[in-house]
Structure formats: C-alpha cells, structure tokens
Amino acid sequence: MKRVITYGTYDLLHYGHINLLRRARELGDYLIVVLSTDEFNWNMKGKKCYFSYEKRKQMLEAIRYVDLVVPEENWEQKNTDVVKYQADVFVMGDDWKGKFDFLKDKCEVVYLPRTPEISTTEIKASLGGLK
Ligand code: C2G
Numbered sequence: 001m002k003r004v005i006t007y008g009t010y011d012l013l014h015y016g017h018i019n020l021l022r023r024a025r026e027l028g029d030y031l032i033v034v035l036s037t038d039e040f041n042w043n044m045k046g047k048k049c050y051f052s053y054e055k056r057k058q059m060l061e062a063i064r065y066v067d068l069v070v071p072e073e074n075w076e077q078k079n080t081d082v083v084k085y086q087a088d089v090f091v092m093g094d095d096w097k098g099k100f101d102f103l104k105d106k107c108e109v110v111y112l113p114r115t116p117e118i119s120t121t122e123i124k125a126s127l128g129g130l131k
Helices: 015-026 038-045 053-061 075-084 101-105 120-128
Strands: 003-008 030-036 068-072 089-093 108-112
Touching: 003 015, 003 075, 015 030, 015 089, 015 108, 030 038, 030 053, 030 075, 053 068, 075 101, 101 108
Parallel strands: 003 030, 003 089, 030 068, 089 108
Antiparallel strands: none
C-alpha cells in the first residue's frame, strides 16, 4: 500500500483544497492529512481559523480522498511523521515548492500546482465586504 501524507490548515474548506487532496490521493492508496491545530496556527502561523481544529478535522474526514486526519502541532514534526506514518510520498501545493526537500532522503516529495483564484484569504476578504 502506497501511503501519501500532506499538511495544511484547511480552514473554510474550498475546491482548491479538494483539488489538492484528490490529486494527492491519486499518487497512492492511502492519504494522511496532518491538520494544523488551533494553537499551532495561532502561535506559529499567526492565523486565526474560522473553524476549530475539531470542525476542520470533521470536514476533512468526510472527504472520500482522506483516510486519516492527525494533528500538526509544530513545524518540526514532518521528519518524524513520515517515519511514524510510513509515508512513501509527501505532497504539498507548489506555494511550498522546495521548502520540504529535506524530506527527500525519507520519501518522495511532490509539489502540486495550486488551484489558482481561490484561497481562504480571498474568501474572507470578499465576505468581509458583504453586509
Ligand atoms: N492549496 C491549493 N490551492 C489553493 C489553496 C490551497 O492547492 N487555491 C493547497 C495548499 O498548497 C496546501 C493545501 O491546499 O497544500 C492546504 O492549504 P492551506 O490550508 O492554506 O495550508 P497552509 O496553511 O499552507 O499549511 O506545515 C505546512 C502547513 O501546515 C501548510
């Protein structure tokens, strides 16, 4: 079984996220999503999520491409995660291109083209304008 691993915040889930998850799952037989906790987002990414970790986890677990959702608590856990979850492939959108090449000694590293014109930031901005 070929195991794929990917990371993200997945707040305000949208079709760009789904496109990524679908293509990631197509690279193997089992997809693990390592989901940023609320604390990690706030303390390390300066992001305040609209939905809590539990809600974001619940939504991801409902997606047919996703087999397992586990917490991302820090930037450093990737090296141990790929071993712990026996990942054969590490996948991220290409906004992260090159950032995780250090994992190449443990697994295949794939950066997939982002879906253009959609982002959580843009959704928040356009909704912010609505009365
Ligand atoms: N993504 C995409 N197309 C978009 C938006 C996002 O392909 N229009 C991808 C991102 O490249 C990422 C995944 O969807 O691979 C999740 O996106 P985010 O939730 O924004 O992830 P991010 O906040 O970048 O967290 O340790 C890594 C971090 O946890 C990544």
